[in-house]
Amino acid sequence: MGGGIALLLAENGVHVSLSDPSEETMDGIMQKAKKAGYNGLVEKYKDHKSLCRSLSKPRLLVFSLPHGNVGDKVLEGLMPYLDRGDIVLDCGNEHFTNTERRQEHCKGTGVRYIGSGVSGGYQAARAGPSICPGGDESALKDVMPLLEKIAAKDEDGNPCVGVIGRGGAGHYVKMVHNGIEHGMMSAICEAWGIMRKMGMGYEDVGKVLQKWNDSGELKGTFLISIGADLSHKRYPGTDGSTKGQPLVISEVLDKVVQDVTGEEGTGIWSNTEAIERHVPAITLNAAHAFRLASAYRGDRIKANELTRGGFAPQELEIDNKNAFIEKLRRATYLACLASYIQGMQVIARADQEHEWHINYANIWKIWRGGCIIQADYISDKILKPILLKPSLSPADMHLLFHQHVAEEVLKSYPSLRRIVSKAVETDQVAPTLSASLEYFKMVTGTDLPTSFYEAELDYFGAHMFDKKGEEDTDGPTEGRHHFEWKPVQTQRQVYGASSKV
Numbered sequence: 001m002g003g004g005i006a007l008l009l010a011e012n013g014v015h016v017s018l019s020d021p022s023e024e025t026m027d028g029i030m031q032k033a034k035k036a037g038y039n040g041l042v043e044k045y046k047d048h049k050s051l052c053r054s055l056s057k058p059r060l061l062v063f064s065l066p067h068g069n070v071g072d073k074v075l076e077g078l079m080p081y082l083d084r085g086d087i088v089l090d091c092g093n094e095h096f097t098n099t100e101r102r103q104e105h106c107k108g109t110g111v112r113y114i115g116s117g118v119s120g121g122y123q124a125a126r127a128g129p130s131i132c133p134g135g136d137e138s139a140l141k142d143v144m145p146l147l148e149k150i151a152a153k154d155e156d157g158n159p160c161v162g163v164i165g166r167g168g169a170g171h172y173v174k175m176v177h178n179g180i181e182h183g184m185m186s187a188i189c190e191a192w193g194i195m196r197k198m199g200m201g202y203e204d205v206g207k208v209l210q211k212w213n214d215s216g217e218l219k220g221t222f223l224i225s226i227g228a229d230l231s232h233k234r235y236p237g238t239d240g241s242t243k244g245q246p247l248v249i250s251e252v253l254d255k256v257v258q259d260v261t262g263e264e265g266t267g268i269w270s271n272t273e274a275i276e277r278h279v280p281a282i283t284l285n286a287a288h289a290f291r292l293a294s295a296y297r298g299d300r301i302k303a304n305e306l307t308r309g310g311f312a313p314q315e316l317e318i319d320n321k322n323a324f325i326e327k328l329r330r331a332t333y334l335a336c337l338a339s340y341i342q343g344m345q346v347i348a349r350a351d352q353e354h355e356w357h358i359n360y361a362n363i364w365k366i367w368r369g370g371c372i373i374q375a376d377y378i379s380d381k382i383l384k385p386i387l388l389k390p391s392l393s394p395a396d397m398h399l400l401f402h403q404h405v406a407e408e409v410l411k412s413y414p415s416l417r418r419i420v421s422k423a424v425e426t427d428q429v430a431p432t433l434s435a436s437l438e439y440f441k442m443v444t445g446t447d448l449p450t451s452f453y454e455a456e457l458d459y460f461g462a463h464m465f466d467k468k469g470e471e472d473t474d475g476p477t478e479g480r481h482h483f484e485w486k487p488v489q490t491q492r493q494v495y496g497a498s499s500k501v
């Protein structure tokens with residue numbers, strides 16, 4: 001990512017001083033710069049002192065580092081050579097609490113720290129990513145012209161960058177972007193698995209994904225478009241030709257490991273945040289659990305043996321394949337929409353709590369292009385009418401509270417139900433699609449079986465309950481009633497006089 005950003009900056013005429021523990025990595029970037037004709041614009045520096053000396057003031061230091069300690073160490077190493085007014089632009093996926101801690105630490109020194117998510121993967125880092133910066137207002141004012149230059153552009157040519165808000169808001173929004181990304185990726189891979197079990201070849205599935213990306217509710221969805229593309233990629237043979245070579249996808253093992261290996265943290269953080277902000281983000285939770293289950297392939301093999309082959313998905317016999325695929329498209333869309341609804345709610349709750357003053361119109365802007373969760377239909381039809389409203393209330397951020405969103409859910413819900421029920425009957429692996437179905441049932445239900453849950457809680461814990469007709473008007477409040485479901489008994493009454501001590 002860092003190499004791509006360095007070359008992108010050089011392409012825009014910026015002098016870049018590189019610093020990386022690996023000489024080889026830096027040489028590789030310098031070679032690419034030379035090849036691209038950015039002569040003299042990229043130089044490498046081994047130590048912090050010479051790096052900082054090479055930069056004109058106020059300096060702009062761009063981080064693209066693994067999260068956590070690494071950023072702390074690099075900042076600590078740079079600090080003695082930085083001056084008041086210098087700016088650190090942290091473009092990694094950092095936990096917002098680390099961002100805010102560093103911002104606080106920098107404050108006394110006059111160094112200005114911006115936490116800025118970037119999205120779009122390493123290809124976008126080179127061509128122009130979607131960028132969501134947050135933090136010091138004056139620093140943001142200084143860097144925005146440059147960020148606007150290097151950012152991805154949407155279909156109208158507008159840069160996909162905007163100030164998100166105070167403190168760690170930029171990194172927070174990027175974290176939730178990744179939570180939404182995981183929900184969408186999971187739903188799409190489940191749809192892919194179902195199509196494969198319908199007997200469709202990899203390339204046939206690719207063609208369907210291409211159609212989904214071309215029109216309808218999944219139009220312009222980046223993850224669908226790359227799915228269509230990758231479905232046709234073959235390894236080159238010794239003569240460079242791909243003819244008769246295996247499709248790459250046919251050889252990819254079924255494990256997603258980066259949560260477990262600690263390379264990335266955004267999936268864990270966004271789910272933890274959803275739970276801590278009391279958001280029922282079951283689509284995101286299921287997607288995350290699916291990744292975790294997939295990571296432990298060795299455990300799966302063992303459990304598969306013990307369950308005599310596990311519960312392998314059956315081949316699907318579908319009479320009207322086209323009609324079924326249309327339902328699958330709608331089901332996938334609804335799971336993607338659920339991911340957005342849940343993610344936005346997490347952001348809004350955190351915004352209220354941290355008082356980041358998030359600019360929601362800018363969230364719309366940064367997700368319009370260049371990012372992994374780019375979804376043109378959702379952007380135009382769902383988000384635009386809400387996020388671009390001149391004044392927004394916290395309730396607006398519950399996307400489902402808007403009639404046009406509710407109508408979308410109503411339109412595609414029967415398809416989601418049909419797909420999930422078929423998946424359940426035939427043991428297809430569809431955790432995120434199933435969770436999304438449950439999500440819409442849960443969050444629209446007004447007679448949930450949680451009456452019984454509440455009664456049990458009151459039975460054993462005296463946790464109180466409200467009675468039917470006693471509605472909360474201002475958010476959840478503790479129940480008003482306790483019923484003595486069973487009189488408290490003494491130990492002797494329960495266990496008898498002869499119980500052993």
Ligand SMILES: NC(=O)C1=CN([C@@H]2O[C@H](COP(=O)(O)OP(=O)(O)OC[C@H]3O[C@@H](n4cnc5c(N)ncnc54)[C@H](OP(=O)(O)O)[C@@H]3O)[C@@H](O)[C@H]2O)C=CC1
Nearest residue numbers: 001002020021022025064065066067070092093118121122
């Ligand atoms: N990959 C992606 O698609 C995206 C990644 N990100 C985020 O961007 C950041 C970078 O990601 P990515 O490029 O994929 O990761 P890499 O691991 O490829 O790059 C991390 C860089 O940090 C350097 N580094 C590691 N440890 C230290 C250290 N102690 N001191 C100084 N430098 C160090 C590495 O050096 P070395 O050359 O020695 O390995 C490497 O150049 C991460 O925060 C990631 O979450 C954000 C969006 C997309």
Ligand SMILES: O=C(CO)[C@H](O)[C@H](O)COP(=O)(O)O
Nearest residue numbers: 119120178258264266267372
């Ligand atoms: O931030 C990203 C995209 O937005 C990166 O691609 C990130 O590496 C994806 O990893 P993970 O799926 O573990 O979040």
